[in-house]
Amino acid sequence: MKKISLDIKRCRGCGCCVRSCPKGALSLGKGKVEVGDKCIGCGVCAKACPFDALRKEG
Ligand code: SF4
Numbered sequence: 077m078k079k080i081s082l083d084i085k086r087c088r089g090c091g092c093c094v095r096s097c098p099k100g101a102l103s104l105g106k107g108k109v110e111v112g113d114k115c116i117g118c119g120v121c122a123k124a125c126p127f128d129a130l131r132k133e134g
Protein backbone atom coordinates (compact mmCIF):
# COMPACT_ATOMS: atom_id res chain seq x y z
CA MET A 77 0.00 0.00 0.00
CA LYS A 78 1.36 3.41 -0.96
CA LYS A 79 1.84 5.82 1.95
CA ILE A 80 2.69 8.79 -0.21
CA SER A 81 0.53 10.09 -3.00
CA LEU A 82 2.03 11.16 -6.29
CA ASP A 83 0.46 13.65 -8.67
CA ILE A 84 2.06 12.31 -11.82
CA LYS A 85 1.07 15.37 -13.86
CA ARG A 86 3.22 17.59 -11.63
CA CYS A 87 6.28 15.34 -11.66
CA ARG A 88 9.08 16.68 -13.89
CA GLY A 89 11.41 13.77 -13.26
CA CYS A 90 14.06 15.95 -11.62
CA GLY A 91 15.12 13.24 -9.15
CA CYS A 92 15.28 15.45 -6.02
CA CYS A 93 12.89 13.12 -4.19
CA VAL A 94 14.83 10.02 -5.21
CA ARG A 95 17.96 11.42 -3.55
CA SER A 96 16.03 12.53 -0.45
CA CYS A 97 14.35 9.22 0.39
CA PRO A 98 16.03 7.53 3.39
CA LYS A 99 14.57 4.14 2.41
CA GLY A 100 15.56 4.14 -1.24
CA ALA A 101 11.92 3.63 -2.11
CA LEU A 102 11.80 6.00 -5.08
CA SER A 103 13.12 5.47 -8.56
CA LEU A 104 12.89 7.24 -11.89
CA GLY A 105 11.27 5.45 -14.78
CA LYS A 106 10.14 6.93 -18.11
CA GLY A 107 10.96 10.44 -16.88
CA LYS A 108 8.61 10.17 -13.89
CA VAL A 109 9.12 9.01 -10.35
CA GLU A 110 7.82 5.66 -9.12
CA VAL A 111 7.09 4.80 -5.47
CA GLY A 112 8.20 1.35 -4.41
CA ASP A 113 7.11 -0.97 -1.62
CA LYS A 114 9.87 0.16 0.78
CA CYS A 115 8.09 3.48 1.42
CA ILE A 116 7.30 4.06 5.12
CA GLY A 117 5.37 7.29 4.60
CA CYS A 118 7.88 9.56 6.37
CA GLY A 119 7.08 12.50 4.09
CA VAL A 120 10.69 13.57 3.48
CA CYS A 121 10.26 13.33 -0.29
CA ALA A 122 7.16 15.53 -0.19
CA LYS A 123 9.27 18.34 1.30
CA ALA A 124 12.06 17.71 -1.21
CA CYS A 125 9.90 17.98 -4.34
CA PRO A 126 10.19 21.48 -5.89
CA PHE A 127 7.00 20.92 -7.90
CA ASP A 128 4.68 19.79 -5.11
CA ALA A 129 4.05 16.45 -6.79
CA LEU A 130 4.31 14.30 -3.65
CA ARG A 131 1.97 14.51 -0.69
CA LYS A 132 1.99 12.64 2.56
CA GLU A 133 -1.28 10.77 3.11
CA GLY A 134 -3.28 10.89 6.30
S1 SF4 B 1 7.51 9.02 2.23
FE1 SF4 B 1 9.62 8.69 3.00
S2 SF4 B 1 10.01 6.51 2.62
FE2 SF4 B 1 8.23 7.07 1.37
S3 SF4 B 1 9.09 7.57 -0.64
FE3 SF4 B 1 8.92 9.50 0.55
S4 SF4 B 1 10.94 9.79 1.54
FE4 SF4 B 1 10.79 7.65 0.85
Ligand code: SF4
Nearest residue numbers: 087088090091093125
Ligand atom coordinates in the same frame (compact mmCIF):
# COMPACT_ATOMS: atom_id res chain seq x y z
S1 SF4 C 1 11.13 15.74 -6.76
FE1 SF4 C 1 9.01 15.96 -7.53
S2 SF4 C 1 9.23 16.55 -9.68
FE2 SF4 C 1 11.20 15.74 -9.01
S3 SF4 C 1 11.15 13.56 -9.59
FE3 SF4 C 1 10.41 13.74 -7.48
S4 SF4 C 1 8.16 13.89 -7.61
FE4 SF4 C 1 9.01 14.32 -9.64
